[in-house]
Amino acid sequence: MGARRPGRTHRYHSSSATPPSGEDKGKSDGQGQGQGQETGSSGSGGGGENTIWHKMLESAATSFASIVMVGIGFGIAGYGYHLYYKRLVLRKMTIAFEPGDPVLELAAMSRSVPKHIAGNVLDPHFQHPASKGSGDETSDADSDDLDHNESEEDDNDGDDGRGHYWIRRPEQELVNGIVSGLTIGHYHLFIGEKGTGKSSMQLDAMAQIDAEGVAMFDAHADLEIFRIRLGKALNYEFNEDYIGGYFSERGPRETTALLDIERALNKLEKVAVQRRNATRRGYRRRPLVIIVNQMHLIRDDEDGRDLIELLQQRAEQWAASGLVTMVFNSDDYWVYERFKQLAARLEVHSIQDLSRHQAMETLKRYRWRHFGERVDDDMASNIYEQVGGRLTFLNRVVRSKDMLRTCRHIMEAEKRWFLGQCWILGAEMDDDVMDQQKWAAAAMVLAQALVDKEAEEWESKKQEAAEESEAVKNKGSKKALARLRESPQRTWLPSFSLHEAQQIQTRADFIREMDRRNLFTIDSHAQVRASSVPMQWALREICQMPGFRNHLDATVQRIADIESLGRTRELVAKDLVLGGHYEFFSGKKDGGSSSSGSGSKTEVRFRGWSPHERPPRDPPEPGSDDAR
Template sequence: MASRIPTAWRIGAGKSTTTGCLNFNHVTKSTPAWPPRLRLGSSGTAPLARSLFHRQQHQQRRSFAHTTTRHKSDDESHHCPPHDNPSILVKMLEAAATSFASILVLGAGFSIAAYAYHKSYKHHVLKKMANAFEPGDPVLDLAAIGKNIPLSKTAAATHWIGRPEQDIVDDIVAGHEVGHYHLFIGEKGTGKSSMLLEAMRKIDGDGVAMFEAHADLEIFRIRLGKALDYEFHEDYIGSYFSERGPRDTTALLDIERALNKLEKVALKRRAKIGRPLVVIINQMHLIRDDEDGKDLIELLQQRAEQWAASNLVTMVFNSDDYWVYERLKQLATRMEVLSITDLPKNLATAALRNYRHRYFGEDLSNETLEQIYDRVGGRLNFLNRVAKSNDMLATCDEIKQVEKTWFLNQCWILGEEMDDDVMDQQKWAAAAVVLATALVDKESVMEAAGSSTYDPVVGHVLPSYALHEAQQIMTRADFVRALDRLNLFSITKDAQVRASSVPMHLAFREIVAQPGFREHLQATIDRIAAIESLGRTRELVAKDLVLGGHYEIRRSEKGKGVDVKLVMPEPEEEGEKEE
């Protein structure tokens, strides 16, 4: 049975009327792929023919779809209209947004890391400073090594002589004495630093920091930082990037910054423990007596006053010279002054006995102890030197000779033949010798009046003058403090001027007792007066004086000079000439 095969469709290509692009969707009728009529020999072949026709038609459709897709992509890439591409401005905005986002993320990361480091660094600084006040102090270790002192708390009785001031010092260093700051003043070698170290040893340096002062503010800053374990931001990582750090400033501002950190540590410690910190500045007299030194002392005193009022920190200043007391006295409100002098006779002999037994295992007799005390007094450093020597009496004479030589090298007078070029130095030397002579003369007056200069219990009672009287004797007000700095004379906290030590006073006796000394001193004083008189004298030389004339010299009316007038002789009369 014959069947009719449907007409096939042919795909044609045409152009779009709207876009001008090729359009492959236009389909037209074409000649059928099979004859319109196919006569088959049998009816069983009709399904097979239809199957072959449909398979061929399906393959043509798949080929048409693939070709259409490929032509569309080529047409879009080569023939698309211009308004479908993004503009240059859009691309620039996209690139800028990407860059800004990258920079923002990077900057935020660095900022967060820097802030975290800064906060952790500040916390680390306070932690280190708090650790500096924990038990154990390098100052104690160095002192123990230098003096062969064991660090155990039970060893004090064998190497130390208790002074009456030791209990007061113990309370101050332990933080039990609050509400004040303290100034220890006394001659060199009286044991001020030793008492402070002994008080620190008893508490193992808990809550105490100690360092030595210095004339240079930079060195003072470094020593303060070492005592407080504070590096003044010198280990700050910002310096690696060549940034201007907080260290680029003066030493005085660095000291102020360190004290600010110390105040924060003291606040935390007081809330935790309940007692103040203690900061000891030793050898305050080494600070220069100038504008920089004045600013430094003023800064330290302001902090000491503030902390004493709030019980945060107890400041302890240790000085050998009187001028430090005068500087602090001007602004002092809560300052306590503790004067450290030579040991009395009973304690001095006990100290000498212990020293001698320690170094030589020898027990001295009372007679020998009194002879030594009569020559060197109760100065601890002198007693220590004598106790270590083989011939103790010879060492006493040597100490006196050293003191005498020091005084003569600094203050000896040159007599009547003195040159006028050294007059300024001789003024200073003559003033010192005059004061030494006055002290020796006062000793004779005290003995004549029945006031002994030697007490069997107390020991030596050195003659002294009040500070204003000493200035009057020297006829100068500025020399006595310079003599105190040279350890020739000593000014106590009560403003009494005396010899710096017993050997120095014995040296004064020997100098004044020399034959012709007073005449030599008077000749020096007269020579100084003559040189000063020559300096105040003006010489006028008149030349070519007219015969019979004269000069009239008078002070000018304004009082600022001298008027010199030549007066000519009166002419003779004619009658007198004829005669």
């Protein structure tokens, strides 16, 4: 083995006895090239910077693509959820008009009816009466099915299984046609005193069709509560369950109650259009029915008038198109006055108390069915004379053990209510209660006028009855004579026209507030009368109190005196010159001078002695001390 040559680099290990293979040689060459490149990188900067920017751009592009894909995914998902939510809202509102309604369940519970209704959704044979054919009216057989079978004896509180209670009023057929969708092209306003049976008739009509296509709710003075009740009736959440509300943008609920109500009515219109388009050929296209109860609870202010205007505009549009029929119930006259201003398709229905025959038959049937007691005609007539045909009063009377005692309690309660609201204080009243006493005196003046008119009409009727009795006696008709021998019965309440009542009170702004407080009532024909038969009895008792007319006259005179004192001005003049000439003007003055014909001039002259000049004393009388 020779020695190594100087200057030659030996690249292999000295312990290796075999030369390197091709793979080892390639690896060695690759490592050498990599070391050279690293050396070159550290040595020069141009090529390395290009490589870094390339990597940055590649990372940015990847991130941007990821963001775009995520954004597109969220956008598609959000848009899809938006479309789904809109369809969900319409589907939920459609379910609100399916058969069955919580209002009917509550009504059945309140009336202690264990069975629901004959047209229950569980009944496979149930079919809406308006869907049985395409004719305008129901068949005779269907009408017979809807008639109340009075001879049927059951234990359902007077219910025959179809929602009828107690007695069938003559207006029931009209209400049935409206609620079932047979009557279209108009919207309706039912006016009547509280307790006359407006809501009961509508619930009866809803029970016959199981509330299919009908929604009912009560109004309220607060618009927010009105909005919630409307949403509950329509099964609408006002977008409060929309998932977009979780984000930071302005939510759909950040608005006023009127806008929410408008949004709900827009959705209702879409549901009505879809329902109409989905109706098969050969079937009646029935409108949806919305019943708004207790409209008089809405305040007569700017917000309340805006709400009534909004509802009426929708009612007019939907009545013209036949999509939705809106029904409003009110106890007060002012709601009709608001509707009258824009009414074109409005129909007004006045719901009054039951007639004498209906009330007496109701008393007899209910008393016999639930108490086993037969009420004769004299007792039933006596009860009617005291409480009239108001259903709320009849309900209290027939459920009590002593019916006549309950009648007296009802009349005394009405009397105490009237006296507590508007009793007059007489000539000794203080001037601080001036405004309240004006209102009370106006109520008492109208009450006195109603009582006087009742007495006049009563005497006139008795005179007519006597003349007719004399005529019949001469003809010899025994049946007519027996009928006329019966004492005349009070079957009416005296009334004045609205303008006459305002003239009697000498005020035009008091009568509507009295209507709200159930002291007097104004019907749809603008007739003013006592709110009920017990209230008329209370007015009669008050006006027949000893010394009432003098007490009322003294109160009116005291009010006039206080007003006169308020209009009187006292002038005090100082430092007037004796013998001076002064002029006082009453009226307007133009440019410092009295205007001709616009005022009056009063001339005042002062005569007498001056404090600086003592007047001469009169000569003393004879016999006095001064004469001596």
